[in-house]
Amino acid sequence: MKIKLTFIAATCLTLLSLKSFSQDKNFYIFICFGQSNMEGNARVEAGDTVAVDSRFQVLQAVDCGDRGRLKDNWYTAVPPLARCKTGLTPADYFGRTLVANLPKKIRIGIINVSVAGAKIEIFEKDSYQSYLATAPGWMKGIAAEYGGNPYARLIELARLAQKSGVIKGILLHQGESNMNDTLWTKKVKGVYDNLIRDLNLKSKKVPLLAGEVVNADQGGICAAMNKIIATLSEVVTNSHIISSAGCPCSPDHLHFTAEGYRVLGKRYGETMLSLLGYKFPDADIH
Template identity: 30%
Template sequence: MAVLLFFVATHAQQPKPDSNFHVYLLIGQSNMAGRGPLDSLSKQVHPQVVMLDSFNKWIPATDPVHFDKPAAVGVGPARSFAESMLTETTGKAVKIGLVPCAWGGSPVKVWEPGAVYLKQFYPYDFAIERLRIAMQHGVIKGILWHQGESDNDSAHAAVYLNKLAILIGRLRAETQQADLPFVAGEIGYFNKKELVINSVINQLPQQLRGTAVISAKGLTDKGDRLHFDAASARELGKRYAAAMKALQAKRGS
């Protein structure tokens, strides 16, 4: 009886996730993590936007949002995405929680259970662990994916869409939302290599419902022909938000 009372009391104390706390998972590689140079806008905070830090604590969202490579991280699409998602919300009740889990340089093949990256990191497992923590507090409303630079060749591109579809299926099963909105982004058109992967990524909406792809056309790099500069990273975030809103509107949530 004592054990039963302890079980009931323990679970009764656990608060339900806040339906007005909208959680978004950010996954992929360096352009999702952000490599744009930090600037005067980087430390500005929005009172309704927070991020899950490396200690799994919610803190005000500032750049860099990610921490995959501390010496390299900078401005990414996360904060502009979150702020754009708030522009049409009713009142000030909604808060956005960003869950940064991207890993610079990670190929799509390491985004599966148990897969190791750089001999010590487990991108998928890490993301699931943090997603579960975030979902204790809020409601997962969507996933942002920016990845493809490491798979931008004919051999990897040939199996890319299937691997991405499996990843989306796993994440939707984890969240128990069969149509959880998933938005992918094209890689920069300034890329050093011939663009092979974008045409593959753009097939996603025809393969899986509840998905969208945003264009990277017109965006500029920071001088390395690989990473978006700060202004373009922020514009990318706005494009993610527009696509996410459209998917949520179709879904009715």
């Protein structure tokens, strides 16, 4: 009996040891969240779906049977990277920029939980219910795809991703629905702090990259919000603002075109490469 127990204990220790080595330190995970521009509003074009490097992966957030994707599984990051019918997002060309410029041994993983039209309040873990209670039905429908709690789904996916890789950064694109909200930076800090705490991360090692909304040079109808976004680093020390200057927008002057998402995504990527200590010569991004 003693020998049998010893064998069982040894087997358990071996399995635990194997599990501890299942995390790949060269698999860099990035959390993406926000509203429609992070979700992806522009139609995906033919060139966006071909030759996607298999080193660039997405952890599927929702079931998309028609695309052969099941939630909680990793796939090559062919768009869409959010829900099944969403479009191109900055995360697409963020990831492509990284894999084009990082050593071949490094892989990139994206998690994207975004809700079109939503204020940052939808990601406040202790008060999202009150925000959703007065939200329009279509927004409640999007939230329902994330189990009714987008923040909790983000955490669930991130914890799953941590079994495979290491979280290296957080990407945010949000603000249009919080237009002129002077408390926006503090609200973002609250969400960021919760992510850091709930995922057992260190803020000094996990930067927050926040993109500007459609710029004034494109006639952005929410461009004034960029003045508030610019002050985020005063509240979140390890935050970095991604300029939207020159990024083309759609006729609604609220969302970017596919080309706008490509340019903005590349800027997110270049900023992250710099933070990781890498130089980024111009390269073909596929």
